[in-house]
Amino acid sequence: MNGSGKGACFIRKDRTILLECGHPGFEAARTALADFAELVKSPPAYHTYRITHLSRWNAAAAGKTAQEILAVLSLLSCCGIPAGLEEEVRQLVSRYGRLELHSGAAGGSLMVLRADNPGLLDELAEQAALQELGLNRTAPLECRCPAEQRGLLKQELTRLGFPVLDYAGYRDGQALNVPWKKAAGSGAVSGESVGLRDYQEEAVRRFGGIGGSGGSGVVVLPCGAGKTLVGLAVLESLQCETLILTSNATSVAQWKAELLKRTGLDEEAVGEYSGVKREVRPITVATYQILTHRRSKGGPFGHMNLFNERNWGLIIYDEVHLLPAPVFRATADIQATRRLGLTATLVREDGREDDVFSLIGPKCYELPWKVLEKQGWIAAVDCIEVVVPMGTDIRHRYMYAGAKEQFRVAAGNPAKAEAAAKIIAAHPGAAVLVIGQYLDQLEQLAASLGAPLITGKTSQQERNGLYAAFNEGAIRLLVVSKVANFAVNLPDASVAIEVSGAYGSRQEEAQRLGRILRPKPGENKAYFYTLVSGDSREQDFALRRRLFLTEQGYDYAVQTVQPEGVSL
DNA sequence: AAGTCCGTAA
DNA sequence: CAGGGTACGGACTT
Numbered sequence: 001m002n003g004s005g006k007g008a009c010f011i012r013k014d015r016t017i018l019l020e021c022g023h024p025g026f027e028a029a030r031t032a033l034a035d036f037a038e039l040v041k042s043p044p045a046y047h048t049y050r051i052t053h054l055s056r057w058n059a060a061a062a063g064k065t066a067q068e069i070l071a072v073l074s075l076l077s078c079c080g081i082p083a084g085l086e087e088e089v090r091q092l093v094s095r096y097g098r099l100e101l102h103s104g105a106a107g108g109s110l111m112v113l114r115a116d117n118p119g120l121l122d123e124l125a126e127q128a129a130l131q132e133l134g135l136n137r138t139a140p141l142e143c144r145c146p147a148e149q150r151g152l153l154k155q156e157l158t159r160l161g162f163p164v165l166d167y168a169g170y171r172d173g174q175a176l177n178v179p180w181k182k183a184a185g186s187g188a189v190s191g192e193s194v195g196l197r198d199y200q201e202e203a204v205r206r207f208g209g210i211g212g213s214g215g216s217g218v219v220v221l222p223c224g225a226g227k228t229l230v231g232l233a234v235l236e237s238l239q240c241e242t243l244i245l246t247s248n249a250t251s252v253a254q255w256k257a258e259l260l261k262r263t264g265l266d267e268e269a270v271g272e273y274s275g276v277k278r279e280v281r282p283i284t285v286a287t288y289q290i291l292t293h294r295r296s297k298g299g300p301f302g303h304m305n306l307f308n309e310r311n312w313g314l315i316i317y318d319e320v321h322l323l324p325a326p327v328f329r330a331t332a333d334i335q336a337t338r339r340l341g342l343t344a345t346l347v348r349e350d351g352r353e354d355d356v357f358s359l360i361g362p363k364c365y366e367l368p369w370k371v372l373e374k375q376g377w378i379a380a381v382d383c384i385e386v387v388v389p390m391g392t393d394i395r396h397r398y399m400y401a402g403a404k405e406q407f408r409v410a411a412g413n414p415a416k417a418e419a420a421a422k423i424i425a426a427h428p429g430a431a432v433l434v435i436g437q438y439l440d441q442l443e444q445l446a447a448s449l450g451a452p453l454i455t456g457k458t459s460q461q462e463r464n465g466l467y468a469a470f471n472e473g474a475i476r477l478l479v480v481s482k483v484a485n486f487a488v489n490l491p492d493a494s495v496a497i498e499v500s501g502a503y504g505s506r507q508e509e510a511q512r513l514g515r516i517l518r519p520k521p522g523e524n525k526a527y528f529y530t531l532v533s534g535d536s537r538e539q540d541f542a543l544r545r546r547l548f549l550t551e552q553g554y555d556y557a558v559q560t561v562q563p564e565g566v567s568l
Numbered sequence: 569a570a571g572t573c574c575g576t577a578a
Numbered sequence: 579c580a581g582g583g584t585a586c587g588g589a590c591t592t
Contacts, residue, residue: 275585
């Protein structure tokens with residue numbers, strides 16, 4: 001199997017898995033584990049995975065059985081599976097699918113919750129939270145519950161460890177003719193004629209087929225893999241009025257542009273609902289912000305009504321990992337509407353992944369970044385952590401700073417400027433982005449590197465000028481602040497140098513890497529450097545930040561800058 | 569009366 | 579933890 005005859009993993013009975021990085025079976029094991037376990041730590045020698053509720057349900061939702069998971073585990077394990085764990089995995093995986101939600105007779109105001117055995121319902125009957133929702137035992141294997149509690153019920157059951165298969169169905173919403181735009185000279189109007197890639201078609205198919213009735217779920221695709229097109233294809237397959245929610249104004253404009261470019265929808269059929277425009281049209285694109293905006297602190301949300309303004313047949317949640325809590329609550333009330341979540345990184349620093357799972361839907365499709373890389377849709381990236389020692393002065397400031405300030409001091413290590421200059425020199429002619437978190441640091445870097453700086457204060461006009469110059473090759477180096485995290489119109493580069501970042505934000509790291517993923521001419525290769533002060537708290541945060549990417553199979557090489565120039 | 573600029577909140 | 583985007587209201591212009 002792996003040459004050494006011994007598996008690459010050590011499996012512990014607390015459901016954690018240690019994966020030996022130097023093992024010949026490492027790559028294969030990492031790929032296999034990604035299906036049902038979450039990476040929690042990735043120090044150099046051993047990666048730690050954990051089998052969580054969510055990871056199991058995602059596996060189950062994707063059609064993996066306990067049998068298959070256990071088979072993979074025993075194959076990977078160096079010394080068997082601990083007694084008890086096997087049974088536990090079997091039991092926990094089997095929890096997915098033991099409860100089903102169906103619509104009541106004649107589409108009435110009651111739903112039916114069905115279980116595969118009476119004991120389970122006995123157990124649920126003891127839960128006060130469920131009684132409050134009006135759950136009422138009507139038969140040994142059946143409970144009834146008011147239909148309007150559908151979302152809260154699912155959320156609560158997920159929390160208790162019993163996710164529900166939702167077969168209660170969806171309303172179709174107001175029908176709307178959404179054809180693909182016909183390619184010139186071609187009469188055919190199928191997904192193929194608009195150039196849907198295989199994986200995009202597969203994602204659409206899975207969305208339609210998951211959980212029996214189909215029609216709600218989350219599609220996870222890397223940056224630049226064409227999530228918008230998946231959304232459009234789902235829209236085309238359902239042919240109904242649709243509400244699209246997304247993270248910012250730029251993205252709203254992009255959705256609208258794509259809708260008009262790819263489909264035959266009239267301009268009047270597509271509306272923008274944002275701070276500036278309040279159009280409610282058959283297809284409406286809105287920001288999350290406007291939904292959650294309150295007129296006054298603690299007051300009511302001003303625009304949540306948008307969910308009910310038309311008879312939507314589909315709601316698309318773009319960047320679903322950013323979904324604000326109040327929108328979760330509103331989503332609980334609209335469970336009869338089909339929902340599609342799109343994201344590159346289904347991780348939230350607030351740990352509400354479970355709510356995404358229960359209220360939007362299970363993960364129905366995911367394509368690992370590395371697979372996409374192999375197929376050439378995104379660039380291959382070398383990730384390099386560069387450890388930059390702190391000079392004497394800064395080391396002193398670091399030692400006398402409070403715990404929280406230490407991170408700030410280490411992040412602002414001025415020796416990073418020289419390290420960045422060296423990296424840039426090592427990539428002559430490449431388009432380079434220097435990305436950081438602190439304005440003073442970035443100002444100094446821009447000055448010492450002789451490069452233009454873009455921050456939130458930079459006017460849109462000025463940005464566009466610099467972006468254009470960068471794209472044309474007139475400028476080869478740009479220093480950017482957090483504007484880079486979400487700015488969809490930032491140009492692509494082949495080298496990114498991260499000089500500082502937010503406390504352990506996994507998504508931020510992923511977004512930043514995304515900046516250099518667009519396929520490159522020639523070798524199709526890009527470089528991601530992250531500069532970290534040596535012997536400092538910054539290293540711990542950096543480790544956490546890159547968990548997501550490690551999970552996706554990116555390896556960080558570590559380089560240490562020699563403290564030359566100490567005499568300066 | 570309607571459009572544009574700017575500071576502020578959360 | 580700092581920084582950035584958004585929505586909005588008030589000031590000012592047309």
